[in-house]
Amino acid sequence: MVLFYPGVAGRRSGHIYGVVIHNDAGSQAATASFYRNWLPSHDAALGFAHVYIGSDGKYQAEEFENMAWHTANANGNANYVGWEVLQSMGNEETFRANEQAVFKDIAVFMKARNMQPNRTTVMLHQEFSATSCPHRSWVLHGQAVNAVKDYYIQEIKKYMGTNNTNSNSTEKPKQPIEKDDEIMFKYIKVLKNGREEQWFAGQGKRMYLPDGPTIENIDFLLNDLGKPTKATRYKEGSLALKAIETMYSDSKTFKK
Structure with a gap:
């Protein structure tokens, strides 16, 4: 190892x-x-x-x-x-x-x-x-x-080899499968100087959300599509943030 x-x-x-x-x-x-x-x-x-x-x-x-x-x-x-x-x-x-x-x-x-x-x-x-x-x-x-x-x-x-349901474990109905191009979410980028930026990611693109009205519009979109509006924080330089920025290219626009 x-x-x-x-x-x-x-x-x-x-x-x-x-x-x-x-x-x-x-x-x-x-x-x-x-x-x-x-x-x-x-x-x-x-x-x-x-x-x-x-x-x-x-x-x-x-x-x-x-x-x-x-x-x-x-x-x-x-x-x-x-x-x-x-x-x-x-x-x-x-x-x-x-x-x-x-x-x-x-x-x-x-x-x-x-x-x-x-x-x-x-x-x-x-x-x-x-x-x-x-x-x-x-x-x-x-x-x-x-x-x-x-x-x-x-x-x-x-x-x-102990597959039973006696420990507060109840099998739930399978949820609808979400396709890769249907994944959309918000996240917060915490910069090294302590400043925070809100971003939206989806359809292979990511977009910076500069102000309250823009964030509200994205929240409306996410709600309308049944997506969560809660944003996860990622520190600048973290692996998770690098993965997101690699997978989603920077863009000024997105499609509903």
Whole structure:
């Protein structure tokens, strides 16, 4: 195992409470190999997870016994292990396959530690801090915290050989599939000088929102299309923001 920043976030002082499943906000090219090559040049303080799983396999960036800066929350970083489902802005079939690979890997992790998947041991990033992560899973698996968590739990149990519904886990109806060109969202870019910019992304383009009326118009559009209007904050230079800016080209216009 080749670690990119071994121990940079510190050693755990207690036992591991559970896992956090992330969506990386990366394009089809953001594979495990990409992260393996990119992370050594990445400022660890901007965020990193323990495990990255994409269509080309798995990359483990940190030991489980060490913390990682993956939740923007002291409890989450100190007590939970983070998995990234990669290519979450890419092809849906690829993303779903990556999700299953993550569930299978977590099942091995939990089984080895005699840990049971439930709503306490399987967590979403947004339960620790203000973020839309896991954004793609959110769209595909229910658009509610417990709906997404219950889907995760059900799938992890399947790989553990304990697929039952006795731990607050209720299977939800499948949600309509959102095509890649239908993904639209707002985000906030936090500049290094502390200033914040609001942006809109969709249809392969991103657009700066300079003022209140423009933001209101975008909120109206998102509401009209049934999309969330809550904006996630990304620090300038962070991996998630770089992935968005790579996938969505800068533009002055967009189409409804």
